[in-house]
Amino acid sequence: MGPFIRTWLLVALCLALACPVFAAQPDIQLKSDTLIHYFERDVGTERNNQVLPVYEYLRLDYRPGQDSAASFHAYGWMRVNLGDDFFQDDTQGELLYAYLQYAPRDRDFQMRLGRQYVFEGVANESVDGLYGAVDINPWLSFSGYLGMPVSLEVADGRAGDGIVGGRVSWHRLGKYDLGLSYKFLTNDSDRDEELAGIDLSLGLPANVTLLGQATRNLLADQWGEHSVEARIPLWRFEFRPQYQYYTSDGFFSDKDNTSGPFRAQPFLESDTRIYGAEAYFYPSEDYEIGLKARHYEYDKRFGESDYLSAIFTWKWKIFSHFGAEAGRMEGDVDENRYTLGRGFFYLDLAPAFVTGDVVYVDYDEALYNEDSSLFASLGVGRRFLRNALRLKLSADYSSDPYNDEDIRTLLVAEYQYDR
Amino acid sequence: MDKKLFAGVLAALLAPLLIISCASMNDSYRLPEKHPPIYEMGERRVFCVRCHGHETEPIPFARYNHTAYFTDSHRLLAYQDEKVCSLCHQQSFCNDCHVTRSELKPSLKNQTENFRRTQHRGDYLSRHRIDGRVDPSSCFRCHGNPKSSKTCQPCHGR
Numbered sequence: 111m112g113p114f115i116r117t118w119l120l121v122a123l124c125l126a127l128a129c130p131v132f133a134a135q136p137d138i139q140l141k142s143d144t145l146i147h148y149f150e151r152d153v154g155t156e157r158n159n160q161v162l163p164v165y166e167y168l169r170l171d172y173r174p175g176q177d178s179a180a181s182f183h184a185y186g187w188m189r190v191n192l193g194d195d196f197f198q199d200d201t202q203g204e205l206l207y208a209y210l211q212y213a214p215r216d217r218d219f220q221m222r223l224g225r226q227y228v229f230e231g232v233a234n235e236s237v238d239g240l241y242g243a244v245d246i247n248p249w250l251s252f253s254g255y256l257g258m259p260v261s262l263e264v265a266d267g268r269a270g271d272g273i274v275g276g277r278v279s280w281h282r283l284g285k286y287d288l289g290l291s292y293k294f295l296t297n298d299s300d301r302d303e304e305l306a307g308i309d310l311s312l313g314l315p316a317n318v319t320l321l322g323q324a325t326r327n328l329l330a331d332q333w334g335e336h337s338v339e340a341r342i343p344l345w346r347f348e349f350r351p352q353y354q355y356y357t358s359d360g361f362f363s364d365k366d367n368t369s370g371p372f373r374a375q376p377f378l379e380s381d382t383r384i385y386g387a388e389a390y391f392y393p394s395e396d397y398e399i400g401l402k403a404r405h406y407e408y409d410k411r412f413g414e415s416d417y418l419s420a421i422f423t424w425k426w427k428i429f430s431h432f433g434a435e436a437g438r439m440e441g442d443v444d445e446n447r448y449t450l451g452r453g454f455f456y457l458d459l460a461p462a463f464v465t466g467d468v469v470y471v472d473y474d475e476a477l478y479n480e481d482s483s484l485f486a487s488l489g490v491g492r493r494f495l496r497n498a499l500r501l502k503l504s505a506d507y508s509s510d511p512y513n514d515e516d517i518r519t520l521l522v523a524e525y526q527y528d529r
Numbered sequence: 530m531d532k533k534l535f536a537g538v539l540a541a542l543l544a545p546l547l548i549i550s551c552a553s554m555n556d557s558y559r560l561p562e563k564h565p566p567i568y569e570m571g572e573r574r575v576f577c578v579r580c581h582g583h584e585t586e587p588i589p590f591a592r593y594n595h596t597a598y599f600t601d602s603h604r605l606l607a608y609q610d611e612k613v614c615s616l617c618h619q620q621s622f623c624n625d626c627h628v629t630r631s632e633l634k635p636s637l638k639n640q641t642e643n644f645r646r647t648q649h650r651g652d653y654l655s656r657h658r659i660d661g662r663v664d665p666s667s668c669f670r671c672h673g674n675p676k677s678s679k680t681c682q683p684c685h686g687r
């Protein structure tokens with residue numbers, strides 16, 4: 111049974127299991143995104159191959175009644191290729207989440223059972239299992255999860271795969287939040303990942319905020335990451351100095367839960383320090399000017415790198431805006447240098463809209479004899495059926511080291527059913 | 530029964546009881562379940578502080594202003610305050626980028642929503658060679674495991 115069928119059988123099974131729980135007066139939201147993507151593939155012959163993948167993203171939110179504590183949530187995607195054999199498999203799919211949730215509105219706890227994504231402290235994981243979170247009192251919260259990691263390849267079943275973790279937080283709303291978190295992951299019964307982390311947010315006088323996170327790799331017995339950022343508002347400005355430090359042995363891993371692209375790459379063997387800052391200026395409510403700077407230092411690589419970026423945005427309606435962005439990456443050698451320019455707009459002409467985007471990049475050292483890339487996209491859309499249906503059509507042009515004057519189109523139908 | 534499995538099952542059964550009993554002791558501020566959709570609240574696309582001001586209680590609203598680089602720098606907030614994010618964003622919204630496996634890059638799935646400044650816009654295939662060398666940690670965070678790196682593997686190997 112392929113992953114495509116397995117994924118959607120699992121959705122059907124979850125729905126079937128959930129049905130008896132839910133009684134009359136259900137609150138149902140069904141969101142369907144159908145994307146038809148057309149592009150040509152250069153196969154080195156006179157005629158290019160036509161590629162026509164069709165993607166379906168389906169989301170279901172189900173609650174038996176407005177005041178019910180129980181609910182069911184599911185989301186996944188699948189793809190069918192109607193064109194050539196560009197993809198290794200004609201059909202593909204993935205169940206991204208499907209869980210039963212119990213979260214009473216007059217209590218401070220929630221529980222989830224099923225496939226779900228967990229963001230907390232050192233956790234950034236998809237888990238098949240149980241998650242619980244509780245605010246024990248106004249100062250102390252606890253969360254934990256237990257199950258199997260979805261991120262690992264399924265080889266010879268999932269025996270011996272497991273993940274467990276949680277976070278304890280000492281906090282006072284709007285003042286401070288100090289969290290301690292832990293994650294332990296096994297793959298085929300081998301310890302593949304064991305992390306502990308500290309995270310902090312601290313409100314200081316004059317609305318200054320301090321944010322930070324540190325991660326300890328308990329397998330390598332090394333710190334993996336230190337990140338700290340301050341946010342300093344001043345009249346119509348905001349300044350955000352930042353510092354990040356990554357160690358190669360502590361942050362990266364050579365275990366089975368790490369993928370090939372992150373093994374045996376020489377530049378991964380260097381610790382990296384990133385000094386940076388973001389700055390914002392708001393001359394009026396309609397305008398935003400942002401600046402971002404990064405300075406990269408390495409302990410083993412030759413040379414340092416810098417990145418500088420600026421964004422200007424003019425917003426005159428809820429979504430309508432015009433924006434421009436410029437960026438410069440200044441690496442240690444020519445092959446690590448480029449200049450980026452981008453312009454974009456969005457015109458809200460409700461119920462219709464028009465949107466455009468142009469990205470131009472100039473590379474200091476040519477890639478495959480091309481020293482620049484140009485991407486342009488023009489889109490239109492309109493809402494129908496009292497905003498339940500939205501159709502969007504975009505056409506893209508790309509000329510770059512990998513694509514020779516390619517035209518691509520994307521037709522999207524978004525439908526939302528509410529009851 | 531295997532001892533480790535037994536301990537796991539026992540913990541899974543006891544955890545809900547602990548959670549329920551503890552939560553009943555708390556009478557602190559509760560976030561509402563959902564924020565009203567911002568496009569139903571007036572003509573302008575605004576920052577949180579336009580309505581909530583710069584108050585830091587019950588939550589520091591200014592921290593969640595979606596600035597021009599918010600897509601790049603929301604990580605430290607999200608790891609602490611996922612509950613605040615979920616006032617406006619369903620998990621499916623986060624899954625455009627944070628996902629075990631997806632074929633469509635976020636910028637393509639949301640091609641016309643260019644104001645979101647999602648990752649990998651334009652010809653990122655060329656640009657990622659440089660960004661990846663300069664800061665490999667930025668790639669690893671999302672593409673570090675076997676499933677989430679499926680799109681990397683045809684060129685970089687398994």
